Amino acid sequence: MNIYVFEDQKSLNFEPLSLTRPVFDIRIGSETFLERIQFLFPNSDITIFVRKDLEEITRDKYPNFNVNPQSIDDGLWLLGNVIWEQDDLSNLTEENSIYYYKNNFVAANLNSDQGKQWLKDGGPTHTIPEIKNKCNIEVGYCEYLWEIIERIPSTINYESNYFEGDLDFMEDVVQQKTNTKNIFADECLIEEGVFFDTSEGPILIGVGAEISGPSYLKGPLYIGSGTYVEPLTQIKKSVIGNSCKIGGEIDSVIIQGYTNKVHEGHLGDAFLGEWVNLGAGTINSNLKNNYESVKVHVNGQSVDTSKIHVGCFIGDHVKTAIGTLINTGTVIGPGSMIATDGFPPKTIKPFTWFVKGKHREVLFEKFIKTAEIVKRRRGQKILVSEKQLLKKIKNSCKSD
Known part of the structure; x- marks a missing residue:
């Protein structure tokens, strides 16, 4: 399965940490957000989408990852500031769908054409994909740094x-x-x-x-x-x-x-x-x-x-x-x-x-x-x- 990890429009809510790194590079416990996703998908190809200003430093840190590509395949898109757990993934299997936690867009299961259209429309750091089927799920969503601290015990x-x-x-x-x-x-x-x-x-x-x-x-x-x-x-x-x-x-x-x-x-x-x-x-x-x-x-x-x-x-x-x-x-x-x-x-x-x-x-x-x-x-x-x-x-x- 292709996994796409992305930042959204709220990435600067995590400043000052997110000024110098992608949100998914922030530590949550023994891992960062991204390392947790890597643990959950050990055999998947992971692609990452970041703010334009962070492209080069992200490529240097993750030379084996594709950063901000234009070529997209079918795959699962995961918001980088969610503390994902194994049980969450079973709720993301419906294809051609986008997923919300409360009013926050957190994931999408898209085919190649839908992914390419999303990027054409502005991509994760600017827009939400225009997909009709919307699902609500419960996940470990974090919007600010203090919410990550709050989750230390569960993490x-x-x-x-x-x-x-x-x-x-x-x-x-x-x-x-x-x-x-x-x-x-x-x-x-x-x-x-x-x-x-x-x-x-x-x-x-x-x-x-x-x-x-x-x-x-x-x-x-x-x-x-x-x-x-x-x-x-x-x-x-x-x-x-x-x-x-x-x-x-x-x-x-x-x-x-x-x-x-x-x-x-x-x-x-x-x-x-x-x-x-x-x-x-x-x-x-x-x-x-x-x-x-x-x-x-x-x-x-x-x-x-x-x-x-x-x-x-x-x-x-x-x-x-x-x-x-x-x-x-x-x-x-x-x-x-x-x-x-x-x-x-x-x-x-x-x-x-x-x-x-x-x-x-x-x-x-x-x-x-x-x-x-x-x-x-x-x-x-x-x-x-x-x-x-x-x-x-x-x-x-x-x-x-």
């Missing part, structure tokens, strides 16, 4: 059904509150004094992770491959991506990967991108004193989350100075740096230096030089397409 529980781990290994090293059947880890280093609490959900640990003791880990929780956890760390109900350095107190957080939050300080109900560095004592608020629902500014508008616990949303390559305070519902664009007394504004545009209460423009070449050093320390380099995308983001903010 980790689902992934624990197929996450590989060595039970004998865990029984030898674990101090725990419940049984080791809910802890999945192998080929990682766990020091004495690490306490695992699986009373509310499983704990998954990737290959090569290092957990220093004493520390407290409470599920549902995922810690990615190559991530290092400092002594005296508390992590609860969170998703920590690959190759991070983690310390302090973390609760209900998703970190995309390659990020340092290694010092003391609370981080809660937050979503962080890659290559972020939070200075010592950086603390975020995730609850207003009046217990009102938190509003977040995304995609050019203020959105009422209808939630009282909402932290911050931090894009790629953001840095904070020591002692930085971050307010509820703050959005910090990629490439920014915060070094100020008190709370910075709740919306920081990409490539902004907010220093001593004033906005300053980031010098792009200096930024790139620093980013190259940071990535080289983790054995990676900045691609030409990545530089071009970051430059385009910076220039678009300059013209606002």
Whole structure:
């Protein structure tokens, strides 16, 4: 079966993360949205459709995938910001049909001519296919970053059904509150004094992770491959991506990967991108004193989350100075740096230096030089397409 994974017109609802990656590249647990689809369709040809600005960087990251082609075969089209599960797929078998979750278009089962006509009409990032047969289904639809955070328990529980781990290994090293059947880890280093609490959900640990003791880990929780956890760390109900350095107190957080939050300080109900560095004592608020629902500014508008616990949303390559305070519902664009007394504004545009209460423009070449050093320390380099995308983001903010 041909599988077509696409972004839709709401992709910028996931900013600042979706400014630098397709929505389906955002982490949901041990996987991204796209990796979940790959797991469900291991023998299928997968084609991906993204915003025009992301074409080149997507081709570089997924050289074996067809990106934004014009040639279309019969196939199943899946929205990239749905957390798909195996049971969902049995509801998508009716051909020549489009599928909705509530009022949101989430999938289509189209023949070649219908797919080509959809692309001719504007495609997934601009239109919905004009198909008469419409079906309603229940799926794990996410419209904003905080909704992915909200789904951490169900996501980790689902992934624990197929996450590989060595039970004998865990029984030898674990101090725990419940049984080791809910802890999945192998080929990682766990020091004495690490306490695992699986009373509310499983704990998954990737290959090569290092957990220093004493520390407290409470599920549902995922810690990615190559991530290092400092002594005296508390992590609860969170998703920590690959190759991070983690310390302090973390609760209900998703970190995309390659990020340092290694010092003391609370981080809660937050979503962080890659290559972020939070200075010592950086603390975020995730609850207003009046217990009102938190509003977040995304995609050019203020959105009422209808939630009282909402932290911050931090894009790629953001840095904070020591002692930085971050307010509820703050959005910090990629490439920014915060070094100020008190709370910075709740919306920081990409490539902004907010220093001593004033906005300053980031010098792009200096930024790139620093980013190259940071990535080289983790054995990676900045691609030409990545530089071009970051430059385009910076220039678009300059013209606002």
